[in-house]
Amino acid sequence: MKxxxxxxxxxxxxxxxxxxxxxxxLGEVEVVAPEHNNSAKSNALTLSTPLYVHRASNGFxxxxxxxxxxxxxxxxxxxxxxxxxxxxxxxxxxxxxxDTIYSGTxxxxxxxxxxxxxxIALSQVERGWGNLEAAAQTARDLxxxxxxxxxxxASSQAAPWLLNVNIPNLPMEQLKPMKxxxxxxxxxxxxxxxxxxxxxxxxxxxxxxxxxxxxxxGTDFFATAQGHVSITPLQVDLTDHDSLRYxxxxxxxxA
Numbered sequence: 691m692k693x694x695x696x697x698x699x700x701x702x703x704x705x706x707x708x709x710x711x712x713x714x715x716l717g718e719v720e721v722v723a724p725e726h727n728n729s730a731k732s733n734a735l736t737l738s739t740p741l742y743v744h745r746a747s748n749g750f751x752x753x754x755x756x757x758x759x760x761x762x763x764x765x766x767x768x769x770x771x772x773x774x775x776x777x778x779x780x781x782x783x784x785x786x787x788x789d790t791i792y793s794g795t796x797x798x799x800x801x802x803x804x805x806x807x808x809x810i811a812l813s814q815v816e817r818g819w820g821n822l823e824a825a826a827q828t829a830r831d832l833x834x835x836x837x838x839x840x841x842x843x844a845s846s847q848a849a850p851w852l853l854n855v856n857i858p859n860l861p862m863e864q865l866k867p868m869k870x871x872x873x874x875x876x877x878x879x880x881x882x883x884x885x886x887x888x889x890x891x892x893x894x895x896x897x898x899x900x901x902x903x904x905x906x907x908g909t910d911f912f913a914t915a916q917g918h919v920s921i922t923p924l925q926v927d928l929t930d931h932d933s934l935r936y937x938x939x940x941x942x943x944x945a
Contacts, residue, residue, distance in 0.1 A: 691719030691837060694773040694802065696760045697729045698781065702750035704819045705780030709812065712826035713777070713833060720773070721750040722764040723759055724794075728895075729837075730795040731756040743768060757798035759819065765805050774842045776802025776831065780825050784856050786815075786910040787874040789899065790924065796854060799928065803852040807844055810853045815914045820859040828857050828919055830867065851903025854922045858914050866917040874909035875920055876900045892921030 694712055697706045701723040714718050725744075736755045741763065745751050751768070753760050759866035763777060778798035785793040795811045802809035808831070814825050832855065836842055841851070854873075857863060877900030885893045910920035 692773040696798040700758040708826040712830040733797040757794040761801035776809040783811040783817040796906045816859040825857040825863040827846035852924045868919040869913040871910045874911040875903045
């Protein structure tokens with residue numbers, strides 16, 4: 691098995707190191723990750739400045755770009771082969787509900803998915819890396835199970851898939867079985883934070899994510915709150931298929 695690892699917290703992040711240690715015996719595992727924290731970079735690619743690849747003392751390669759940059763460069767020439775699986779994480783904090791739109795963790799995994807490779811985005815629900823070993827073991831168990839089900843053949847004609855996984859910060863024995871969930875929703879983000887810099891100019895900081903709005907049973911929010919590992923299959927198609935006919939009729943009237 692050939693696995694490409696990335697993340698959005700940077701190549702030194704504890705979650706990435708733990709994930710590598712958990713998966714490294716499963717096959718050929720390569721790490722290509724951002725040089726610095728790139729949270730909330732989503733699917734952004736760097737097009738206006740050059741990117742450089744360096745190798746850290748532990749063998750990880752890192753790039754002065756976004757998570758999507760890392761996976762894109764890895765898959766378009768750096769690796770020299772097509773991996774069977776792309777795994778992004780383990781993120782320091784949840785990526786549930788609307789978070790997935792902004793998440794660099796999901797963005798890295800989605801880049802693999804866009805190249806036709808099965809991909810997984812992994813996050814811990816709470817920040818701080820509590821019970822990280824259990825999260826890494828959960829990731830390994832999931833990959834082993836998927837491999838046993840022959841779901842990782844990236845060279846086949848089968849459609850690729852993208853999974854968003856959130857793991858509660860619990861010891862292994864307290865984690866409940868994995869649940870397939872839909873994404874929940876959050877309230878609007880908190881107010882922007884303003885400060886004045888030493889030159890008297892006003893600085894603006896994006897506020898924290900809002901509280902959960904839709905956390906009903908069946909959502910990722912509900913499952914993880916109950917101690918389950920949530921798994922949500924994602925897709926890229928943003929088309930509002932239900933309203934296509936309405937807008938077709940509206941466009942015809944305009945014409």
